[in-house]
Amino acid sequence: MTRVLMLVLLLCAVPAAAQTPDDFFDSRTLHEIRLSIHSADLRQLREHYLEDTYVPADFEWRGIRLRNVGVRVRGLATRSATKPGLRIDFNRYVTAQAFLGMGALVLDNALKDPSFVRERTSMAFIKRMGQPAPRESFGRVYINGVYEGLYAFVEAVDSVFLARELGDGLGYLFEHKFVNGFYGEFLGDDYAAYRMRFEPQTHRLESDYTLYAPIRQLFLEVNQDVDMVWRERVSWLLDVNQVITHVAIETFLAEGDGFLGGSGMANFYLHRPVASNVHRLIAWDRDTTFQDVESPIFARAGENALISRLLQFRDLRAQYLDVLEQCARAAAEDRWLETEIYQMHQLIRDAALTDTAKRGTNEDYELAVAHLIAFAQRRPAFVLDEVAKAR
Amino acid sequence: MRLVLGILLVLAAAPAAAQPSITAGDWLRIDIRARIQGDIRKSEAPIRGDEDGGLDIARRRVGVDGRVKHVDFQIEYEVGAREWRDVYLDYRRFKVVQVRGGIFKVPFGLDENTSATSLDFIYRSRISSRLAPGRDRGVSVHGRVLKNILTYEAGVFSNDGDNARPSNSARVFGNATSAVRVVAHPFRGAKKAMGDLQIGAAMTSSDVPLGFPAVRARTVLGASFYNSDVWVQGRRQRTGLEARWQPGRMSIQSEYIRLTDERRAQSVTDQDLAPLVAQGWYVSGTYGLTRKRNRFGRVEAAVRYETLSFGSNSDETRSTSARADAVLGNSDRATTLGVNWQVNKWVKLQANLIREDIERPSMGPLPERGRFWSRAFRLQLTL
Numbered sequence: 001m002t003r004v005l006m007l008v009l010l011l012c013a014v015p016a017a018a019q020t021p022d023d024f025f026d027s028r029t030l031h032e033i034r035l036s037i038h039s040a041d042l043r044q045l046r047e048h049y050l051e052d053t054y055v056p057a058d059f060e061w062r063g064i065r066l067r068n069v070g071v072r073v074r075g076l077a078t079r080s081a082t083k084p085g086l087r088i089d090f091n092r093y094v095t096a097q098a099f100l101g102m103g104a105l106v107l108d109n110a111l112k113d114p115s116f117v118r119e120r121t122s123m124a125f126i127k128r129m130g131q132p133a134p135r136e137s138f139g140r141v142y143i144n145g146v147y148e149g150l151y152a153f154v155e156a157v158d159s160v161f162l163a164r165e166l167g168d169g170l171g172y173l174f175e176h177k178f179v180n181g182f183y184g185e186f187l188g189d190d191y192a193a194y195r196m197r198f199e200p201q202t203h204r205l206e207s208d209y210t211l212y213a214p215i216r217q218l219f220l221e222v223n224q225d226v227d228m229v230w231r232e233r234v235s236w237l238l239d240v241n242q243v244i245t246h247v248a249i250e251t252f253l254a255e256g257d258g259f260l261g262g263s264g265m266a267n268f269y270l271h272r273p274v275a276s277n278v279h280r281l282i283a284w285d286r287d288t289t290f291q292d293v294e295s296p297i298f299a300r301a302g303e304n305a306l307i308s309r310l311l312q313f314r315d316l317r318a319q320y321l322d323v324l325e326q327c328a329r330a331a332a333e334d335r336w337l338e339t340e341i342y343q344m345h346q347l348i349r350d351a352a353l354t355d356t357a358k359r360g361t362n363e364d365y366e367l368a369v370a371h372l373i374a375f376a377q378r379r380p381a382f383v384l385d386e387v388a389k390a391r
Numbered sequence: 392m393r394l395v396l397g398i399l400l401v402l403a404a405a406p407a408a409a410q411p412s413i414t415a416g417d418w419l420r421i422d423i424r425a426r427i428q429g430d431i432r433k434s435e436a437p438i439r440g441d442e443d444g445g446l447d448i449a450r451r452r453v454g455v456d457g458r459v460k461h462v463d464f465q466i467e468y469e470v471g472a473r474e475w476r477d478v479y480l481d482y483r484r485f486k487v488v489q490v491r492g493g494i495f496k497v498p499f500g501l502d503e504n505t506s507a508t509s510l511d512f513i514y515r516s517r518i519s520s521r522l523a524p525g526r527d528r529g530v531s532v533h534g535r536v537l538k539n540i541l542t543y544e545a546g547v548f549s550n551d552g553d554n555a556r557p558s559n560s561a562r563v564f565g566n567a568t569s570a571v572r573v574v575a576h577p578f579r580g581a582k583k584a585m586g587d588l589q590i591g592a593a594m595t596s597s598d599v600p601l602g603f604p605a606v607r608a609r610t611v612l613g614a615s616f617y618n619s620d621v622w623v624q625g626r627r628q629r630t631g632l633e634a635r636w637q638p639g640r641m642s643i644q645s646e647y648i649r650l651t652d653e654r655r656a657q658s659v660t661d662q663d664l665a666p667l668v669a670q671g672w673y674v675s676g677t678y679g680l681t682r683k684r685n686r687f688g689r690v691e692a693a694v695r696y697e698t699l700s701f702g703s704n705s706d707e708t709r710s711t712s713a714r715a716d717a718v719l720g721n722s723d724r725a726t727t728l729g730v731n732w733q734v735n736k737w738v739k740l741q742a743n744l745i746r747e748d749i750e751r752p753s754m755g756p757l758p759e760r761g762r763f764w765s766r767a768f769r770l771q772l773t774l
Contacts (some may be wrong), residue, residue: 056659094708
């Protein structure tokens, strides 16, 4: 009898101890995160939601409880007092504290996306196309026992992410900060202009020269006349093929606020390996994708100093069209994109409908999902048609 | 700087003048006091308020003290800081019960209640300058009982002293404070060496409002090694133990102080947290190198070992969070070697060599290393 009891107890203990990041980012499960924040701190967080001030909190997921994590409001256009987007830094107050190996986690309030699923579906599609993208899942968030709403849980892009996705945990990583319309023009010699737009996420204590000289050089070279050596010089500082792929995927997804965003470049990270000057792009914040089924395949490409020049090269233009075509086929294959959207919708529907802090009504939610499904059904054919015309 | 130093040295060399004093029979005595201290400090670590390591005129005080019938009085003003220091009346008609009122030092701490002119080291121990209350406005009752074996002082004060008061107004300190200090001379009157032994205990109690405490962790020369950025609210309590013994040419002194601040309803779930604890101790000794004061004055060597630490008692993982139960604090251990030369009644020279060891250097003045040396020289002129 005792042995049986011991065995049962042992089996019960195994799942809790064996939780992995894959479990947390299991998109077939609607998760639940509970935060405890002191009443005064929570009040401050809501009253000063435009500031990046951290407050301490306790974090809990599936019985895993982490004490003294740091929480702050995040976002740009999605900043909100009623449903704050949050960034959780597990190691802000406790050295080396991590949640399933992660140093940070983003709780995206999805206020720009009435369907809730644009962000997660887009990231899944980017990964499907072989590009690095943060993992995501959905869940209910409770603060001090009160349901705050449905959130997307997004893996933070940091050194842990770099190590997992690119095998380069020591690399330089910059988060692009939107300041004003920046279309890839040369910003001048002063590093301050680059520091303002590219916030270091790693190597924070290094000099401006070490951090920003390669970025300044990149935009200097980009803005030279396209001649025999232009591409060679730019390629020394940028993985041009990766950038073309990144932008083509964004374009297929009809992203309105990405590298070719309507207000300039936005929502990306810049990665540079330690022993190299070659930068790559990493996608971030894809909650404004699926804008228009008939969004042009060269939308705003001419406005960007870098992309407009890259597409003057025949092989890069051909690569761009190839990637668009691959995207269309990958989205249409077995109705992958439509199925993803539908499955996510089924998973989150109840939580979304009971989320009273969301922006928009329940009808808006249903209409937004319907729009996405229509997009998934029609976008591949439209893009294939446009690509054929452009060849 | 050299000019000021020169003036100080000239004053030191000047022939001693008589103390300015007014007396009238047994019922009136008024003494005029003045004191100036000049410090030269050098350190491998930053020096708070003296970043260039130059001459610092630490004190420029003027005042009067004396007695009118049964009432002692003292009025002292700090010229540099433009603030009143000791300003009080002390009714001393009866030895057993005497009453003092005004601004004076809260009865807590041996080192803190030793006159600055009589200190064995240039700087008081950190537990005295950081954890003991210092001066405040209040009323106390004091006296000697049991054939002078027991000395007591108990008082109430408007706050918990200027040592606990913030230079940054956003920080909090104690409200109305009660304090009591009892010192026993168990062998008073005995002709043996033990006759001079004194032991004592003291405590203070006050309420501290919600906020970050103004009690800070500082190195000997004032650099921060822990910022005390934790929410406190509730009772503030100090406990002190002290002992001093002066057998012959030697003196030994030791003290322990513990300050606790409650943190009521300050956890992330609005529950109580373990109190913030600041505590430390020191042991110091002096030895007279000259047998008694001669025409060259009196010279003595001094050594002190002291600690000051901040943290909380909790089994949880240490954290820098303002609401952590287990506060990731820090501690500093300092060893001071000193030489004191009392040239005459009015002039005193002191030199100190200090080695400090910070437990967590990343919080200290030199993040890359925890151990550093400082040295200080003081010229003190007293009238």
